[in-house]
Amino acid sequence: MYIVKRFMTMILTIWVIASLTFFIMNMIPGDPFASDADVLPKEVVENMRAKYNLDEPVPVQYVLYLKNLVMLDLGPSIKSESRTVNDIIASGFPASATLGIQAIIVALFFGLLLGIVAALNHNKLLDNAAMIFAIIGISVPSFILSPLLINIFAVKFGILPVASWGTWQHSVLPTLALATTPLAVVARYMRSSMLEVMNQNYIKTADAKGLSTFKIVLSHGVRNAILPVVSFIGPLFVSLITGTFVIEKIFAVPGIGKYFVDSIFNRDYPVIMGTTVFFSTILVVTLFLIDISYRFIDPRIKLTSKGD
């Protein structure tokens, strides 16, 4: 059964990632309290080590870590003592999710639209303009685009805030910056897919039997052309999540990406581990869902493991 097998691979992947992060973190010489050991009394350091299970041998720590993980407990943060990793993720998630979902909607909607319009005007002015836009969108990284957007919309015209988070106006520029590259990629995929579909015989048949152009394009063209684009949503999602690291930094958005990058500079190991596992789980689950849904959307693909 394909779905079961695919599900097992997903669980396996998450386990591999979780173990990998655990052992990588354990390879670092010393522990987070190494610098405190010189200043604080021995008992205090030992208590602190005990709190984070650092006094146990590594295999025991590993089992405890996996057990907590299954219970969805990612442990305490070392740098900000009053907060757990769960707290940090919970406080960062709304902003990141808002940003990510808005960006994915913008990228898909305008990307598909641009691709369709370009394909229907193949080799005409509109097509060329759309593709020049797409090539620029793919070539310019978000961290170059963001300062440009800030400079134009926030500094020159002053219609949108420079950075920070709160009202919907704050989310416009980061969403645009995050969505541009995926938008361009979707547009290119959709254009070539649409071009191929519109050359098929069933389009000619639909045309010959007198269907309106609108109906041909929508229910025969787009319906078929969109399938290959669906398989691209996975990588799109990956690039969006990693994209948020940069965007949240530039626009000072209090999201998980920002905490993740901060935790690396602070060497806050539980936070690094927790957010890594969290990000990977989201990604792996999304990839799984897309893979499964793709096989339902496209009736030509059978749910067997031999087909891929």
Place this chain on the structure above:
Amino acid sequence: MVKVLNDSMFRPVDPSKLQTDEIQRPSLGVFKETLLSILKNKLAIIGLFLLVVIIFLALFGPSMVPYSGSQQNLTNVNKAPSGEHWFGTDNLGRDMWSRTWQGARVSLTIGFIAAIVDLVVGVIVGGVSGYMAGRGKFGDRVDSLLMRIVEILYGIPYLLVVILLMVIMEPGITTIIIALSITGWVGMARIIRGQILLLKSQEYVLAAEKLGTSHVKIIMRHLLPNTMGIIIINLTFTIPTAIFAEAFLSFLGLGVQAPFASWGTMANDSLGVILSGHWWRLFFPGFMIALTMFAFNAFGDGIQDALDPRARK
């Protein structure tokens, strides 16, 4: 009036003048034909031209000016581009022209190493996996083992691996390259395996096998040449992805470390000053990243068109 056909309306053809079997144009090898169709593709030529210029300037750019990229001059900070400093200077008075092309060296090195890893590991793993599939119990086992590894690595986002490695190792070019080597080849392996599986079911491979051709010869003569196109296309997209990853990491402060320059670190350094109007500090590294990405992508698109048999006339 109906015209009746009769013998007098026809003339016999001199058989010696028949040209049916004559070859209309000189026969070209696959390689030559591909090269010609690439040369005919405008986009590919523009991309190639830009790449040559960028590589040339990366090699010789820094030595065209009397300043090194790390040489500070605190009496000459944040100067706009001029005849003296072609790309202006940064907040420490360092020459931006020199730094920009040193950054190009970093980017191109990372890109080409990614390509080599892709070529060596990705092609071998994908090729072996595809070729072994369906060849007895042992073959299937090799295939499924390799594919399990690929599947798991494919699920791990590449940038997360790099970031994790940065935590245990010193951030820098070496770490980026190691992270690239761990995960970068996975996409190539998947594509090559699919292509090999497809090719294996072709009649000419079956024929060669039945005629007793050795495995090595089948691989070298039939499978490899027919995967060349897809390998090259994939490479032209691997390289910009790797360059982009480096810029991204350096921008976050996890990549190339000072005093070395990379386009990502230069963009990061200039973030604060963009509001003060020192546009050249962001423009040149940003423009160079965009131009390089554009060059590779245009070249890749062009090659893809040229190698696509459906697009060939």
